[in-house]
Amino acid sequence: MTDAYIYDAIRTPRGKGRKDGSLHEVTSAKLSAGVLNALKERNNLEGHAVEDVIWGNVTQVKEAGGCLARTAVLASDLDQSIPGLAINRFCASGMEAVNLAANQVRGGAGEAYIAGGVEMMGRVPMGSDGAAIAVDPSIAMETYFVPQGISADIIATEYGFSRDDADQLAVASQQRADAAWKDNRFAKSIVPVKDQNGLTILDTDEYMRPQTDMQSLGALNAAFEAMGTTMPGFDKVALMKYPHLEAINHIHTAGNSSGIVDGAAGVLIGSKEYGEKMGLKPRARIRQTAKIGTDPTIMLTGPVPVTHKILADSGMSIGDIDLFEVNEAFSSVVLRFMQAFDVDHSKVNVNGGSIAMGHPLGATGAIIIGTLLDELERSDKEVGLATLCIASGMGAATIIERV
Numbered sequence: 401m402t403d404a405y406i407y408d409a410i411r412t413p414r415g416k417g418r419k420d421g422s423l424h425e426v427t428s429a430k431l432s433a434g435v436l437n438a439l440k441e442r443n444n445l446e447g448h449a450v451e452d453v454i455w456g457n458v459t460q461v462k463e464a465g466g467c468l469a470r471t472a473v474l475a476s477d478l479d480q481s482i483p484g485l486a487i488n489r490f491c492a493s494g495m496e497a498v499n500l501a502a503n504q505v506r507g508g509a510g511e512a513y514i515a516g517g518v519e520m521m522g523r524v525p526m527g528s529d530g531a532a533i534a535v536d537p538s539i540a541m542e543t544y545f546v547p548q549g550i551s552a553d554i555i556a557t558e559y560g561f562s563r564d565d566a567d568q569l570a571v572a573s574q575q576r577a578d579a580a581w582k583d584n585r586f587a588k589s590i591v592p593v594k595d596q597n598g599l600t601i602l603d604t605d606e607y608m609r610p611q612t613d614m615q616s617l618g619a620l621n622a623a624f625e626a627m628g629t630t631m632p633g634f635d636k637v638a639l640m641k642y643p644h645l646e647a648i649n650h651i652h653t654a655g656n657s658s659g660i661v662d663g664a665a666g667v668l669i670g671s672k673e674y675g676e677k678m679g680l681k682p683r684a685r686i687r688q689t690a691k692i693g694t695d696p697t698i699m700l701t702g703p704v705p706v707t708h709k710i711l712a713d714s715g716m717s718i719g720d721i722d723l724f725e726v727n728e729a730f731s732s733v734v735l736r737f738m739q740a741f742d743v744d745h746s747k748v749n750v751n752g753g754s755i756a757m758g759h760p761l762g763a764t765g766a767i768i769i770g771t772l773l774d775e776l777e778r779s780d781k782e783v784g785l786a787t788l789c790i791a792s793g794m795g796a797a798t799i800i801e802r803v
Contacts, residue, residue, distance in 0.1 A: 402506050403685055437477050522660070570656035686800055
């Protein structure tokens with residue numbers, strides 16, 4: 401089997417996902433096209449330079465609908481002979497795009513791919529596609545559907561995480577992200593977003609709140625308690641599924657959960673021969689990929705079983721991994737991962753995560769792979785694992801190894 405290598409990994413800064421966010425006037429296709437153009441320029445991708453563009457985006461309606469990947473190619477400076485494939489594995493869409501591209505290269509179906517994703521959450525709101533698992537009663541009742549925030553609180557209740565535990569992780573995320581930006585740790589990967597006149601719209605992550613502390617977080621109300629305890633009363637649904645729990649402990653707030661933002665990311669993946677032909681130097685080898693289905697009610701525990709799976713598939717142990725990127729969808733997701741594998745927080749999300757910088761759903765999986773690669777290089781480490789929890793009960797993971 402042919403090895404698949406990462407030759408480049410870039411992302412836009414993340415803008416606040418609301419009307420006053422810096423990226424609000426930029427469409428999903430245009431932001432994606434900007435990333436594609438940057439990859440083209442940085443790597444001299446002329447003509448039919450890659451087999452395909454595989455692009456993740458979660459809410460595939462309106463301007464983000466159709467085959468957004470192909471629209472982005474046509475809106476970019478890439479050759480029109482390059483096709484596009486839009487995919488959706490919820491929060492892991494960007495990672496699944498990378499994994500799918502890598503496995504296509506490994507299997508011999510083309511020498512190179514661009515993979516990544518986008519989400520303009522301020523323009524195309526999460527949930528506006530009307531997912532059947534949430535809106536079809538015959539499915540929602542059978543699966544004991546609850547919103548993700550309730551799922552995060554179920555994890556906290558089941559595994560014994562307190563509000564202070566969640567807030568401490570959130571403060572660390574803010575402090576680490578702030579330190580990483582001040583130390584220019586993202587400089588290799590960040591592509592500023594510019595308008596049609598070439599003027600910079602955004603060149604830093606604007607969601608961050610570096611002054612966050614335990615006191616300010618402690619003043620926030622639990623974000624999901626009302627939907628759990630009043631109509632429609634999702635706590636009752638959860639307790640029907642997990643009767644051993646006396647009550648759901650609602651610990652998550654806007655401050656210890658991921659932020660709603662706009663953003664995009666892209667990764668150039670190819671074989672060794674492709675790099676030699678193009679004069680490109682590989683940065684990392686994609687060693688293993690994995691995905692798995694999990695309990696759809698607690699929903700967000702996927703990083704644990706998918707990590708067990710990817711380690712078994714690769715013949716590795718948790719001790720073989722130098723650094724981890726575990727998407728901070730909610731604090732309890734990362735807390736549970738560290739608890740399950742007895743991994744010290746000093747190895748996990750060392751430059752902050754989605755609590756501080758935001759979670760542009762379709763892009764985050766590609767973002768954290770790029771962040772992991774940058775940090776492996778910066779800290780002179782060898783092997784990293786990136787993983788995400790996924791809506792409706794799934795998990796995805798990628799192991800990369802520096803070249």
